Amino acid sequence: MSSFPIEAVRAQFPALSNNPDLIFFDNPGGTQVPQRVIDAVSHYWATSCANVGGAFATSQRTDVTVAAARAAMARLIGTPDPYEIVFGQSMTALTFHIARSFGETLRPGDEFIVTNLDHDANVAPWLDLEAAGAMIRRVPFDPTTGILDMAALEAMLTPGKTRLLAITAASNALGTMPDLKRAIELAHAAGVLVYVDAVQFVPHCSTDVRALGGDFLACSAYKFFGPHLGVLYGKREHLERLRPHKVRPAKTTIPHCWEQGTLNHECLAGVVAAVEYIESIGMEAMQRYEAELGAQLLDGLHALPEITVYGPGKTGRVPTVAFNVAGYAPRAVSEKLGAAGIASWSGNYYAVGVMEALGLPNGAVRVGLAHYNTREEIEHLLAVLQTLKK
Numbered sequence: 001m002s003s004f005p006i007e008a009v010r011a012q013f014p015a016l017s018n019n020p021d022l023i024f025f026d027n028p029g030g031t032q033v034p035q036r037v038i039d040a041v042s043h044y045w046a047t048s049c050a051n052v053g054g055a056f057a058t059s060q061r062t063d064v065t066v067a068a069a070r071a072a073m074a075r076l077i078g079t080p081d082p083y084e085i086v087f088g089q090s091m092t093a094l095t096f097h098i099a100r101s102f103g104e105t106l107r108p109g110d111e112f113i114v115t116n117l118d119h120d121a122n123v124a125p126w127l128d129l130e131a132a133g134a135m136i137r138r139v140p141f142d143p144t145t146g147i148l149d150m151a152a153l154e155a156m157l158t159p160g161k162t163r164l165l166a167i168t169a170a171s172n173a174l175g176t177m178p179d180l181k182r183a184i185e186l187a188h189a190a191g192v193l194v195y196v197d198a199v200q201f202v203p204h205c206s207t208d209v210r211a212l213g214g215d216f217l218a219c220s221a222y223k224f225f226g227p228h229l230g231v232l233y234g235k236r237e238h239l240e241r242l243r244p245h246k247v248r249p250a251k252t253t254i255p256h257c258w259e260q261g262t263l264n265h266e267c268l269a270g271v272v273a274a275v276e277y278i279e280s281i282g283m284e285a286m287q288r289y290e291a292e293l294g295a296q297l298l299d300g301l302h303a304l305p306e307i308t309v310y311g312p313g314k315t316g317r318v319p320t321v322a323f324n325v326a327g328y329a330p331r332a333v334s335e336k337l338g339a340a341g342i343a344s345w346s347g348n349y350y351a352v353g354v355m356e357a358l359g360l361p362n363g364a365v366r367v368g369l370a371h372y373n374t375r376e377e378i379e380h381l382l383a384v385l386q387t388l389k390k
């Protein structure tokens, strides 16, 4: 096992010591937060609570907080331009917002491509454009390996017709990481823009949106140890070209024109602290440690004869694993695990296309690891699963 400072990491998360009898494997649904995020949010409230743009100290400190959050997110996802960062209520709300603006620029015959691996937050907003005349095409994945069909994607990209590819960076159900760089290259070669759902990628991998070449990339701070808030990267030229829906007195310049109403300033203070937390541990170290835990989890699940694991092997994935136990409904397994002090998820977790393709109307159980989980926690999970017999 690597020399990851797991005890020092865990000591920073109050929820871990406050819930000594609970193992947090519900991380794809939302992560716990380190003390510094809690402190930053309450410090903002205690010292700086105001609206932006005022001629007085608390408002000026709020301006500084918003700017610091933009700068922190720009660092985290790899753009030198903080004005390419838009904040919003959630990834879902931001994606509907952008899709609506695309809908107003539709030409006859326009097509949009979504994938069956995606969370519905990167599907439904584009499906909405069908009502305005757009045709939506869906890239399948191999149900045995959980890998996206790149040949099918390539065949669907039609120069002059396809407007946008909406694609996940990491599946919230199977953990699959499609070959995003290749998908973006193929799309761009056909003149197609790319909207990346990086909600499940950013908590596990270093993100460099400029190197990837994505046009839009959305994520959620509550999945990477921060507060409940959505974040969107949009390439400057696109944010400036598309029409935002805004109130008339709001600023006309990016990114402000895309931010509807008053931002959640206290959460933005928390975003700064969450990014600084990740930087203090180092994403590469987190990723190495999680890969070891993920391998332990997959090996352990595959060794249990009653369990069917879905999705890819140990590589090309984040440590999010979906499985079923023979003779048990997914919810029943989650209830057994919950009773044994293990938080998991069950159902489709809004990954509608995944469960349809796998033929699982009741979905599957999901266990998703974070860098604060331990080998012992995985051993406990495997021991409890072993007690479930048909």
Ligand SMILES: Cc1ncc(COP(=O)(O)O)c(C=O)c1O
Binding pocket: 028, 029, 089, 090, 091, 092, 093, 119, 121, 122, 168, 170, 171, 172, 197, 199, 200, 219, 220, 229, 230
């Ligand atoms: C892959 C993925 N995309 C999008 C979302 C939606 O994010 P939000 O809750 O910020 O709308 C989730 C939430 O679970 C997710 O896992």
